[in-house]
Amino acid sequence: MIATLKRLAPRLWLLLLLLALGIGLTLIEQRGRLPSPTFDATSGGAQPDYYLEGVEYTRFNERGQADQTLSSPRIAHTPNDDVTRARTPRVMLLDDDGRHWHATGKQARLNGTDDTLTLAGNARLFEPDRQWRLETDTLHYDRNDRHAWSDTDSSFHRGNQRTRGDRFDAWLDRDQLIIDGNVHGHFPMTDQSDAP
């Protein structure tokens, strides 16, 4: 085997060397484009300009009150659409009466351009003072008019009462909510105060 290698012409050695060099350079050049650890499903394929871990993100209203906070193990911001995406977010919203609403979901999208927030996947909205709880798949929130809505099957619970519908709208400051489409309510009568 060694005798055979000795007999190979120098030119062939040179060719092999060139080939090896070419492959090495290609690999090095490719490395720049190898998929760096992108921010999995929440980055939606777009390339984030930054991401943060273990985040508590607070926003203040004109009166200096913390009226929206979001905590998440990991968020990523994508410059092309100015969207911040958060994984398993926990959101707190403050209404004019000083009540705290709590919202959760699998993912959140904070849209920088129109100040809206979307919670996708097992979205929940809970207002502990009145025991209001909404269960749906996707929940939207517009900070401008403090309007929370869902266009997916919604189940609204108030204490032990529950009402389901195809859509849901709530205005946090106006104590009003609408359940629309195929509405079905169930109101157990443990005592009078539990009536619908």
Added chain:
Amino acid sequence: ALEGDSGKPIQVSADRLQIDDEAGTAVYTGDVHMAQGSMKLDAATVTIHRGNSGGVSRVTAKGGGGTRAYIEQKPNPSDPLVRGWGNTLIYHADERRVEMIGNAELHQGEDTFNGGYVQYHLDTRQVDARGRQSADQADSTSGDNGRVHMTLTPNSASNDNEGSSGQ
């Protein structure tokens, strides 16, 4: 009402529900059906008013599209259904009475009452009927010449028409 009716859960179905917590109302609209035990209510719009205690104080049901609001209830297992119609029905939870206003009609077994206004007391089963919808309403607007029409079927077995009064 049947024993235990008031303890039964209330089931409601409709096209839409609007809750106004400040006003203390829940308004169901669109093909509304409400049931609690033997009591059933069908209407185009049902408004539930919450009292100070948080419970239901009043339920106002309105017909629509040419259909009156309708309520039925079984006073006793052995008694026939009591059935009532009106352009507007108002159920007063505390006093347990139902007002049928406008085109009002009540069937209590074989007996029937028609007029501008009929009122039925759930517990005493007393019926009050009036030709005009309200005391101050002019005759002409109540329709049907402003009088009450009653059909009382004699009952050979027992005298169950106690407490019926007409004005």
